[in-house]
Amino acid sequence: MTQAPLDPATASPQARLDIRNLRGSRIREVSNAGLHLADVLPFWFGESDQVTPAFVRRAAADALDRGATFYTHNLGIPRLRDALAQYVSRLHGATAADQVVVTSAGVNALMLAAQLVIGPGDRAVAVTPLWPNVIEIPKILGATVETVSLAFGAAGWTLDVEQLLAALTPGTRALIVNSPNNPTGWVMPRDAQQVVLDHCRRHGIWILADEVYERLWFGDGPSAPSFLDVATRDERVICVNSFSKSWLMTGWRLGWMVLPTSLLGDLGKLIEYNTSCAPSFVQEAGVAAVTDGEPFVRELIVDLRTSRDHLVAALSTLPGVEVHAPHGAMYVFFRVDEAGDSLAFCKRMVRDARVGLAPGSAFGDDGEGFVRWCYACKPDRLDEGVRRFRAALAR
Numbered sequence: 001m002t003q004a005p006l007d008p009a010t011a012s013p014q015a016r017l018d019i020r021n022l023r024g025s026r027i028r029e030v031s032n033a034g035l036h037l038a039d040v041l042p043f044w045f046g047e048s049d050q051v052t053p054a055f056v057r058r059a060a061a062d063a064l065d066r067g068a069t070f071y072t073h074n075l076g077i078p079r080l081r082d083a084l085a086q087y088v089s090r091l092h093g094a095t096a097a098d099q100v101v102v103t104s105a106g107v108n109a110l111m112l113a114a115q116l117v118i119g120p121g122d123r124a125v126a127v128t129p130l131w132p133n134v135i136e137i138p139k140i141l142g143a144t145v146e147t148v149s150l151a152f153g154a155a156g157w158t159l160d161v162e163q164l165l166a167a168l169t170p171g172t173r174a175l176i177v178n179s180p181n182n183p184t185g186w187v188m189p190r191d192a193q194q195v196v197l198d199h200c201r202r203h204g205i206w207i208l209a210d211e212v213y214e215r216l217w218f219g220d221g222p223s224a225p226s227f228l229d230v231a232t233r234d235e236r237v238i239c240v241n242s243f244s245k246s247w248l249m250t251g252w253r254l255g256w257m258v259l260p261t262s263l264l265g266d267l268g269k270l271i272e273y274n275t276s277c278a279p280s281f282v283q284e285a286g287v288a289a290v291t292d293g294e295p296f297v298r299e300l301i302v303d304l305r306t307s308r309d310h311l312v313a314a315l316s317t318l319p320g321v322e323v324h325a326p327h328g329a330m331y332v333f334f335r336v337d338e339a340g341d342s343l344a345f346c347k348r349m350v351r352d353a354r355v356g357l358a359p360g361s362a363f364g365d366d367g368e369g370f371v372r373w374c375y376a377c378k379p380d381r382l383d384e385g386v387r388r389f390r391a392a393l394a395r
Contacts, residue, residue: 018139018140018142022139022140023136025132025133026132026343026358026361026362027132027359029343030044030346030350030359031356037351039354041355041381042356043355043373043374043377043385045374046182046244046329046330046374047248047250047374047376048248048376048377049376049381051248052247052248052251052285053247056249056285056288057285059285059287059288060252060281060282060284062284063281063284063285064281068280069279069280069281071276071277071280072278072283073277074268074272074277075101075102075264075267075271076100076103076256076277076283077102077280077283077284079283079287080283080284080287081097081101084100084102084290085097087290088100091214091222091228092226092228095233096261098261099233099258099259099261100256100258101256101257102255102256103257103271104254104255104277104278104279105242105244105253105255106240106241106242106243106244106255107133107242107255108255108274108275109255109257110133110134110137110210110240111140111274112257112267112270112271113208113238113257113259114137114138114141114143114174116238116259116263116266116270117173117208117236117238118141118174119141119142120141120142120143121142121143121144122138122141122143122173122174123171124146124173124174125146125147125148125164125172126148126176127149127178127181128149128150128363128367129150129181129183129184129333129366129367129370130363130364131182131210132362132363132364134178135147135176138174145176147364148163148164148167149366150181150184152335152370154324155324156185156324156327157181157324157326159186159188161195161196164196165199168203168205170203172205173205174206174208175196175200175205175206176210177207177209178209178212178213179209179225180213180214180327180328180329181328182213182329183329183333183358183363184331185325185326185327185328185331186327187217187225189225190225190230193226193227193229193230197237200236201235201236204236205236206237206238207236207237207238209238209239209240211226211227211239211240211241212244212255213245213328214241215245215246215301216246216300216301216304216328216330217328218304218305218327218328224327233261234260236260237259237260238257239257240256240257241256241258242254242256243255243289245330246289246293246297247289247293247296247297252286253282254278254283254285304330304375307376307379307382308326308375309325310379311332311375311386312324312325312332314383315332315386318389318393320337320338321334321336321393322335331372331374331375332372333370333371333372333373334370334371334373335369335370336370336371338393339360339370339371341361342360342367342370342371343362345359345371346359346371353388353392354388355389357371358371358373360372
C-alpha cells in the first residue's frame with residue numbers, strides 16, 4: 001500500500017533525504033560516550049597530545065598583532081601560495097603558485113574537490129577502510145560510492161590493484177584514494193599509482209588523492225609516494241593536503257589543494273560560497289610551518305616511529321589480537337577477537353577501562369572486527385593504555 005504524502009503544514013521539518021541517510025560518525029559516538037568520564041586516555045582522534053609548535057603559534061600571534069583580521073583572496077594569500085608551491089616542488093617536482101589553492105582545512109579541500117567534479121547520479125569508487133568523512137562527502141552531493149577493500153594478512157594491509165582497476169569502469173566519475181591511509185597506515189606504492197593513473201587517463205576518471213599523511217611515513221625519502229610524482233599538473237588529478245598532521249595544527253583548520261589551473265575560476269566561486277577564505281592570521285601561521293618547519297617534521301617522524309614500534313610490540317603480546325606495523329600515518333588498525341561488534345566493544349573499553357579507541361566499523365563494513373589506536377603520544381602513555389586494555393580483555 002502506498003504511503004500517503006506528508007502534509008507540509010503539519011509534518012516535522014526534515015533535511016533532504018541524502019542528508020538524512022548519511023552515516024553519523026561512530027568515532028564521535030564513542031568519544032561522546034567517554035568525554036564526561038574522568039581519567040579517559042583518548043586515542044580515538046587523529047591528533048597528537050602535543051600542542052602546535054611554538055614557532056607556528058608565534059607567527060599567528062604576530063599576525064594578529066599586525067591586525068591581520070580581514071578578508072583575503074579566495075584562493076589564499078600570495079605568501080602562503082608561494083611558500084606551498086616551493087614546498088610541493090621540493091617534494092614532488094615543479095609546481096607553480098597558481099596550481100596551489102589554500103582552503104579552510106583539509107576536509108574543506110576534500111569537499112571543494114568533490115563539488116568541483118562530482119554531481120548527482122555520478123559514480124565514485126573509494127579504497128577502504130577509509131575515514132568516514134571522505135566516503136560521505138560524495139553522497140552529500142547526490143553521488144553513489146562503491147568501495148574496493150584492502151586485504152589484511154601476514155603482510156599487513158595490501159591492495160589488489162587488478163580488483164581496483166576492474167571497479168574503475170568507463171563512466172566512473174572519480175576515484176578517491178587516501179595514502180598513507182587512515183585508518184590502516186597502508187601506502188600505495190608508486191608503481192601502483194602509475195598503473196592506476198594510466199587507467200584513469202584512458203577512461204577520463206578524476207583522481208581525488210587525500211595525501212594529508214604524506215610526511216608521516218616510515219619508508220625512504222622525505223614523503224610517501226604521491227600522485228604528484230607521476231601526474232602532470234594539468235590532468236584530472238586533485239591532491240588534497242593539510243597542516244593538521246605534519247605540523248600538529250588540527251585546531252587551526254588550514255589545508256591546501258594542488259590542481260589544474262583550468263579549475264581555478266570555478267574553485268574560487270566555490271570557496272566564496274563555502275567559506276569565502278581562510279583566516280589571514282592562520283595563513284601566516286601556515287607560511288611559518290612550511291618555511292621553517294622541516295626540522296620539526298623530521299623530529300616528529302622519529303617520535304612517531306618510536307611510538308608505533310612501541311605500541312605494535314605491546315599489542316602483539318595480547319591474546320586475541322592480530323597486529324602489523326603500519327607503513328604510514330599515525331594509527332595502528334588491528335584485529336581483536338572480541339571486537340566482532342567494534343562499536344559496542346569500544347564503548348565497553350571507554351566505560352570499563354577508560355581507554356578511548358575508534359571502532360573499525362566507523363571506517364566501513366570492511367573495518368568491522370578491527371580497532372584504531374592513534375599512537376601520536378609518548379610511550380609511557382601508550383604503556384598505560386595497553387595495561388588497561390589488557391586488563392579489560394582478561395575480564
